[in-house]
Amino acid sequence: MTQDENRSGTIGRADAAFVNPAFAYPIIKDRGVFYTKKWPPLSLAYGAALMEESGRRAMIVDAHAERLGPERVADRVRGVPSIFISTSPLDRWQCPVNNIANVYEVISAVRAASPGSRIFLTGPHGTTLPEKILAETPADVVILGEPEITVRELAAGRAPEELEGVAFRDGGRAVVRPKTKFMNLNELPLPAFHLLPMDRYFFDFLGKKFAVLEGTRGCPYRCSFCYKDMYGPFRSKTSAKLIVELDLAVEKFGVRNLYFADLSFTLNKKLVADLCGAIVERGTKLRWACQTRLDLIDEEILTKMAEAGCRLIEVGVESGTETIVRRTNKYIPPRTITEGLRMIRRLGMESAAFMMFGLPNETEEDMRRSIRFVKKIAPTYVAFNITVPYTETCNAELFEPSAERAVFFPARWKAHTEKFLDAMLRRGMMSFYLRPRTVLTLVRNPRAFLHKVGLFFAAVRARKFDERRTPPPPRSVDSGRRS
Numbered sequence: 001m002t003q004d005e006n007r008s009g010t011i012g013r014a015d016a017a018f019v020n021p022a023f024a025y026p027i028i029k030d031r032g033v034f035y036t037k038k039w040p041p042l043s044l045a046y047g048a049a050l051m052e053e054s055g056r057r058a059m060i061v062d063a064h065a066e067r068l069g070p071e072r073v074a075d076r077v078r079g080v081p082s083i084f085i086s087t088s089p090l091d092r093w094q095c096p097v098n099n100i101a102n103v104y105e106v107i108s109a110v111r112a113a114s115p116g117s118r119i120f121l122t123g124p125h126g127t128t129l130p131e132k133i134l135a136e137t138p139a140d141v142v143i144l145g146e147p148e149i150t151v152r153e154l155a156a157g158r159a160p161e162e163l164e165g166v167a168f169r170d171g172g173r174a175v176v177r178p179k180t181k182f183m184n185l186n187e188l189p190l191p192a193f194h195l196l197p198m199d200r201y202f203f204d205f206l207g208k209k210f211a212v213l214e215g216t217r218g219c220p221y222r223c224s225f226c227y228k229d230m231y232g233p234f235r236s237k238t239s240a241k242l243i244v245e246l247d248l249a250v251e252k253f254g255v256r257n258l259y260f261a262d263l264s265f266t267l268n269k270k271l272v273a274d275l276c277g278a279i280v281e282r283g284t285k286l287r288w289a290c291q292t293r294l295d296l297i298d299e300e301i302l303t304k305m306a307e308a309g310c311r312l313i314e315v316g317v318e319s320g321t322e323t324i325v326r327r328t329n330k331y332i333p334p335r336t337i338t339e340g341l342r343m344i345r346r347l348g349m350e351s352a353a354f355m356m357f358g359l360p361n362e363t364e365e366d367m368r369r370s371i372r373f374v375k376k377i378a379p380t381y382v383a384f385n386i387t388v389p390y391t392e393t394c395n396a397e398l399f400e401p402s403a404e405r406a407v408f409f410p411a412r413w414k415a416h417t418e419k420f421l422d423a424m425l426r427r428g429m430m431s432f433y434l435r436p437r438t439v440l441t442l443v444r445n446p447r448a449f450l451h452k453v454g455l456f457f458a459a460v461r462a463r464k465f466d467e468r469r470t471p472p473p474p475r476s477v478d479s480g481r482r483s
Contacts, residue, residue, distance in 0.1 A: 013057055014057045014058060014059045014077075014080045015051065015056035015057050015058065015080070015081060015082065016047075016048070016051045016056060016057075016058045016059075016080065016081070016082040016083070016084065016155075017058070017059050017060070017061060017076070017077040017080040017082070017083045017084065018041075018044040018047050018048050018058065018059070018060045018061070018084045018086070019044075019060075019061045019063065019073055019077065019083065019084065019085045019086065019106065019110070020041040020044055020060070020061070020062045020063060020064050020065070020086055020089055021063050021064065021070075021073070021085065021086070021087075021102055021103045021106045022063040022064045022066075022067055022068055022069065022102065023036040023064055023097065023102060024036060024102075025038070025064070025067075026455065026458050027458040027459055027461075028097055028099075029459070030097065030098045030099050031098060031386065031388070031418055032098060032385070032386045032387075032388040033385050033386060033425070033459045034092075034095065034097045034098075035455065035459075036064070036092075036097075037091070037203065037204075038064065038065050038200060038201055038202060039089070039091050039201055039203065039210070039212050039259070040062070040065075040193070040196050040198065040201050040210075040211055040212050041060070041062060041064075041086065041089030041090065041091075041196075042089065042090045042091065042191055042212045042213070042214065042261065043086070043089055043090035043093075043122070043146075043147060043148070044060050044062075044084070044086060044089060045060065045191035045192045045193060045195070045196060046148050046151075046188050046189070046191050046192075047084060047122075047147060047148060047151040048060050048192040048195050049188075049189040049190060049191055049192040050148060050151050050152045050155055050188075050189060051151065051155050052189075052192060053155070053189045054152075054155035054156060056155055058192065058195065059076075059077070059080070059195060060192065060195040060196055061073055061076045061077060062196060062197060062200075063106070065196075065197055065200040065201060066197055066200065070102075070105045070106045070108070070109035070110075071109055073106050073109065073110065074106075074109040074110045074112065074113035074114070075113065077110060077113075077114065077117075078113045078114055079114055079116075079117070080114065080117060081116075081117055081118065082117065082118050082120065082154065083110055083114065083117050083118070083119050083120065084120045084121075084122055084143075084147070084151070085103065085106060085107055085110065085119060085120070085121055085122070085139070086121075086122045086123050087100050087103050087121065087122070087123030087124065087125045087126065088123040088124050088125070088230075090212070090214070090261055091212055091259070091261045093123075093124060093227075093230040093231065094226065094227060094228070094230075094263065095227065095388070096123065096124040096125060096227065096390075096408075096409075098388065098407055098408060098409050099406055099407050099408075100125055100406050100408065101405075101406040103125075103406075104136065104137055104405075104406050107119060107121070107137045107138060107139055108137070108138065111138040118140045118141065118160075119138065119139045119140050119141075120139070120140065120141045120142075120143055120154075120160075121133055121137070121139040121141070121142045121143065122143045122147040123230075124227065124229055124230050124408075125408045126139075126142035126143070126144070126167070127142075127143075127144045127145050127229045127230055128229050128390075128408060128409075129408055130142040130144065130167035130174065130176050131167070131174045131176065132408070133167075134167060134168070134169055134174045135174070136405055136406065140160075140168065140169075141160045141166055141167070141168045142166065142167040142168070143165065143166055144165045144166060144167065144176075144177075144178065144179050145165060145179045145182075145229065145230055145231070145232065146179075146182060146183055146217070146230060146231065146232055148183045148188060149165070149181060149182065149183040150163060150165050150166060150179075152183075161175075163177065164177045164178065164179055164180055164181065165177065165178065165179030165180075165181070179232075182232030182233060182235070183232075184235070185214075185216075185217060185235050185236065185237045185241070186237055186238055186241050188237075188241075190244070190245060190248050191245065191248075193211065193248070193249065193252075193253050194253075198211070198253050198255075202257075203257060203259055203289070204451060204452055204454070204455045205289060205311070205312050205350070205352075205452055205455075206257035206258075206259075206287050206288070206289060206311065206312070207256070207257050207287070208257070209254055209255050209256040209257055210255065210256075210257040210258070210259070211249045211253065211255040211257075211258055211259075212258070212259050212260075212261050213242070213245055213246060213249065213258055213259075213260055213261070214237075214260060214261045214262055215236060215237050215242045215260060215262050215265070215268065215271050215272075215275065216234065216235060216236045216237070216262045216263075216264075216265075216267065216268055216271070217231055217232065217234070217235050217262075217263075218231045218232055218233050218234035218235055218263070219231065219234060219263040219264055219267075220234045220267075221264070221293075221329075221330065222329050223328055223329055223330040224327070224328045224329050224330075224360075225318075225328050225330075225356065225359065225387060227388075227390040229390075231263075234267070236268045236271055237271070238271075239270070239271055239274035239275065239278075242271065242275055243274070243275060243278045246258075246275070246278070246279070250284055250286065256285065256286060256287065257286075257287050257288065258286065258287075258288040258289075259288065259289050259290065260288065260289070260290040262290065262291070262292075263291070264291070264292050264293050264296055265290035265291060265292045266290075266292040266293075266296045266297050266301055267292070267293075267296055269301050272301060272304070272305065273301065273304055275308070276304040276305055276307065276308035276310075277304070277308075279308040279309060280307055280308050284309075285309070286308070286309040287309050287311045288308075288309055288310055288311065289310065289311060289312035289313065289314065290310065290312075290313060290314070291313070291314035291315065291316075292313060292314075292315065293315065293316070293332065294315050294317075294332055294336055294337050294340035294341070295332045295336050295340075297313075297340055297343065297344075298343075299343055299347075302343055302344060302347050302349070303347060305349070306347040306348055306349055310349055311349060311350060312349065312350045312351070312352060312380075313344055313349060313350075313351050313352075314351075314352045314354065315337075315340070315341075315351060315352070315353055315354070315379075316330070316353075316354045317332075317337060317353045317354065317355055317373075317374065317377070317379075318330060318354070318355060318356050318359070319355065319356060319359060319362065319366065319369075319370050319373075320355075320366075320369045320370035320371075320372065320373025320374065321362070321366040321369050321370065322334070324359050324360075324361065324362050324366055327359075327360060327361065328359060328360075334373075334377075337377055338376075338377050341353070341377050341378065341379055345378075345380075350380040350381070351379040351380050351381070352379060352380065352381040352382070352383065353374055353377070353379035353381070353382045353383075354382075354383050354385060355370050355374055355382060355383070355384045355385070355428065356384075356385055356386070356387045357370070357384060357385070357386055357387065357421050357424050357425060357428070358386050358387035358413050358415075358416055358421050359387050361415075362415070364420075364424070367424050367428075370384075370428070371384075371427065371428045371431050371432070374428075374432060375431070375432060375435060378437070381452065381453060381456060382428070382429075382432045382456070383429075383456045383459070384424070384425045384428035384429055384459075385425070385459070386418075386421045386422070386425060387413075388409060389409060389410040389413070390409050390410075425459065425460070426460050429456060429457065429459070429460050430460070433453055433456075433457070
């Protein structure tokens, strides 16, 4: 099925549909700050491609990019036998939102419109708490963790009840079968970008004509605050495989801006070096970004990245207090952080540092120290965030879990109030961006810089959810209702 058929509603012949529900945009603030960027859902594109590879017809409905409400989504996928609904696409597997009442609405609307279809739920929420999804929604099957290997088995005609890595109902009880097999990334087909509205995607730091790719999955590090339920063990694609995917995006879909969604992009330096060499050899005018650790870079690899068009590197600094960082199992010496950011700056690239408030045992003075530290190390941008106590990572002595409907992760901090953490977040953002150095940058290039920092300032302006924990409707969503 072509993109035009997909978006025009010609879906009667589709065998499978993949749905990315719409979230509030560009920020959700729910005892944590979640950036809901308009990026192509790469995991859904792989799933649809696996269906097509098996000879089945697939479609993708990216309701987040197209701003579609539940009724419009239900209309698009009406009558499709197998409907896969994601609670979080690949680029947000690491930082899933807390409240997914909007996804529940999509599941209910799809069930009402297509009572004979089988609904599969993918994403971190069902992976962490599959029984909760099965109890609170009419979804038939929950796919645990990375979905592609399960989608491939379903496309081959296997029944869900025969598979591992799924959860389903058996009479009145939930059956959960843990996942033990993980996808060989080199066996993934080319992503089905032809089924996506590629003209709607962009990244504030790079621009339009944008796509997401990945060279690796998983992470060998054990940072205590990091949510990794969705990921299997660390695996890499071959250089040839990643370069073929890059060529597809650039040559067939006109992509000129890319984000590599690897958790630690420079962990496999040979893959990065080969990729950079291919970009330079082809003479492709490409701008791209990635995230990595500051103890995984050196001048040689950064030089190759800069020559190949890397414009932004995102890094986690987390805290300016060494004792706090050490307790998270992620300790990078301050000197390594400072020198890494200096190298990035010297080679003409920008950096974005992510800081966290509300880490275990963190005091107000520790948070103030983080604000001073990040101004000292001088990244181009900074984003302060509130630590989300994910079910996988939280310490029960510090965080209180929530049993509310459609809320999936612990939602309260015992040491600090939400009001206090919000105030510290605002203090950090204002202190960094209103300093003389930043003001000077604004004067030199006001339009470009303001557009970029606007994404972070949205976190300061964002309203939190109401007391019932129900998320606001996605902005400018076409619900499909007619007056």
